[in-house]
Amino acid sequence: xxxxxxxxxxxxxxxxxxxxxxxxxxxxxxxxxxxxxxxxxxxxxxxxxxxxxxxxxxxxxxxxxxxxxxxxxxxxxxxxxxxxxxxxxxxxxxxxxxxxxxxxxxxxxxxxxxxxxxxxxxxxxxxxxxxxxxxxxxxxxxxxxxxxxxxxxxxxxxxxxxxxxxxxxxxxxxxxxxxxxxxxxxxxxxxxxxxxxxxxxxxxxxxxxxxxxxxxxxxxxxxxxxxxxxxxxxxxxxxxxxxxxxxxxxxxxxxxxxxxxxxxxxxxxxxxxxxxxxxxxxxxxxxxxxxxxxxxxxxxxxxxxxxxxxxxxxxxxxxxxxxxxxxxxxxxxxxxxxxxxxxxxxxxxxxxxxxxxxxx
Ligand code: PLP
Numbered sequence: 028x029x030x031x032x033x034x035x036x037x038x039x040x041x042x043x044x045x046x047x048x049x050x051x052x053x054x055x056x057x058x059x060x061x062x063x064x065x066x067x068x069x070x071x072x073x074x075x076x077x078x079x080x081x082x083x084x085x086x087x088x089x090x091x092x093x094x095x096x097x098x099x100x101x102x103x104x105x106x107x108x109x110x111x112x113x114x115x116x117x118x119x120x121x122x123x124x125x126x127x128x129x130x131x132x133x134x135x136x137x138x139x140x141x142x143x144x145x146x147x148x149x150x151x152x153x154x155x156x157x158x159x160x161x162x163x164x165x166x167x168x169x170x171x172x173x174x175x176x177x178x179x180x181x182x183x184x185x186x187x188x189x190x191x192x193x194x195x196x197x198x199x200x201x202x203x204x205x206x207x208x209x210x211x212x213x214x215x216x217x218x219x220x221x222x223x224x225x226x227x228x229x230x231x232x233x234x235x236x237x238x239x240x241x242x243x244x245x246x247x248x249x250x251x252x253x254x255x256x257x258x259x260x261x262x263x264x265x266x267x268x269x270x271x272x273x274x275x276x277x278x279x280x281x282x283x284x285x286x287x288x289x290x291x292x293x294x295x296x297x298x299x300x301x302x303x304x305x306x307x308x309x310x311x312x313x314x315x316x317x318x319x320x321x322x323x324x325x326x327x328x329x330x331x332x333x334x335x336x337x338x339x340x341x342x343x344x345x346x347x348x349x350x351x352x353x354x355x356x357x358x359x360x361x362x363x364x365x366x367x368x369x370x371x372x373x374x375x376x377x378x379x380x381x382x383x384x385x386x387x
Contacts, residue, residue: 034371037349038180038324038362039203040223047276066269070262078272085278089287090212092235097259099234100266100274105130105202108219108232109137112198115244115255116171116217117142122198123170125190128155128179129355130200138174145170154356155182157316161191171243172196172216178204180224181353183326183360184319189214196240204323205233206281207365208291216240222270224323225364227277231270281365290365297363297372298322304376310383314356328358334386335359345378347371 035042058065061074068074083098092098101107112134113122121143124135127150138144145167148159158179166173173192178185180203189197189211196216205220212218216237223229234255241256251257252264281290302320305311305327314326329335335358342350352360363372 033346033348034374035348035367036361036363036371036375038224038353038360039221040229041225041349041362041364042366043227043273044277044280044366047273047280050276051273065272070265070268075268075272078268078275079266082271082275082278085275085282086233089206089278089281090210090235092212095238096212097236097238097241099236099255099258100271101232101234101258102230102267104229104232105200105219105221106133108200108234109134110140111234111253111255112172112174112217112219113138113141114253116198116240117144118171118243118245120171121145121167121169123147123167123173123193123195125149125159125164125173125175126151127158127176127184128182130180130202131174131176134174134176134200147173150184155179155184156314157319158184158186159190164191164193166193166195168193170195172198174198174200176200178202178207178321178323180324180362181355181360183313183315183321183324183356185321185323187318196237203364204321206278206287206290207294207323209287222274224362225277225366227274228270231267231274233274277366293369294322294363294365297367297369298325300369300372300376301325301361301363304379310387311379314358323362323364325361325363326352326356326358327361328352331386332358337386338382341382342375342378345374347375347378350375 055064117138122138123145125148126146135144147164147166150157173195175190177199197214198216199218201218202221203224206225217240218235220233222231236255244255257263305313309330311327314328339351350359350361352358361375
């Protein structure tokens with residue numbers, strides 16, 4: 028049967044590199060001559076141990092992680108990290124949070140269960156259409172860490188660089204721009220990401236921890252599954268083996284394309300093509316402030332909002348999926364993560380031009 032691939036603009040779970048899927052498809056029944064699939068073997072056996080080793084090595088190389096960092100392959104999604112970060116690190120003082128959208132708010136809600144939370148900035152009053160400049164951040168002066176959401180998947184905004192943090196370690200939910208560009212890793216005490224946008228299948232969460240944070244982590248009466256110190260350096264329970272297996276191939280794919288600098292270049296190029304089309308005239312309008320625009324999730328509306336339903340319907344007929352915006356913003360959202368080929372962005376732009384011609 029001929030396999031069909033749509034131009035996939037899903038916000039997540041999102042498109043993966045075709046090469047990765049094809050390799051997994053080839054190996055699914057018989058993993059490299061082992062006579063079983065990688066998801067049918069012990070996670071402590073030699074095959075999976077090697078997959079785990081490769082994934083850690085590649086991730087460390089791509090991010091420039093030194094010996095002062097630990098990597099965890101976790102389950103529970105980024106949402107569990109909303110809880111684990113404060114459970115481990117907001118131990119009696121306060122934590123500073125930057126509120127730039129729905130996911131930040133969820134992180135704040137969990138943090139409040141464990142201690143005081145100080146909101147260093149919020150763009151809620153403008154429906155989260157922007158991220159702050161450093162000069163707008165108002166720190167508590169007594170925080171344990173500064174938490175931010177590097178890319179706001181729903182509102183289509185993204186920090187260009189790491190925000191100021193008053194000398195505190197950054198704690199980052201990088202779920203929707205993980206591995207899309209280089210980061211200044213040494214500023215991060217903890218960085219976590221659900222895999223299902225740029226890194227692999229849902230079910231795997233990557234957590235990167237600076238070792239000095241572990242020394243400060245909650246240590247009395249802890250739940251083993253929620254405690255970072257219990258989890259590092261050991262397979263405490265069964266890891267998400269399929270997720271790590273695919274993640275390893277995604278990392279290999281990123282390396283083959285030239286690493287994070289190359290990803291950044293490609294992502295800037297793709298987003299540039301799309302924003303240029305949105306800005307061409309007032310038929311389309313971007314929803315995020317220009318200076319805060321995301322390279323990953325391009326959110327836009329039609330001047331005539333009544334046409335948006337038709338836009339979505341016709342885009343589906345033209346072989347495009349996942350363009351409906353989140354209900355809290357409305358309109359359209361094109362998610363163009365690492366694995367979205369430039370050809371798909373060009374096809375979308377062509378469709379937008381045709382739509383303007385026929386409905387403008
Ligand atoms: N954080 C961000 C930025 C997200 O985009 C999402 C999901 O889309 C989440 C957190 C929630 O992730 P999970 O479903 O893995 O808990």
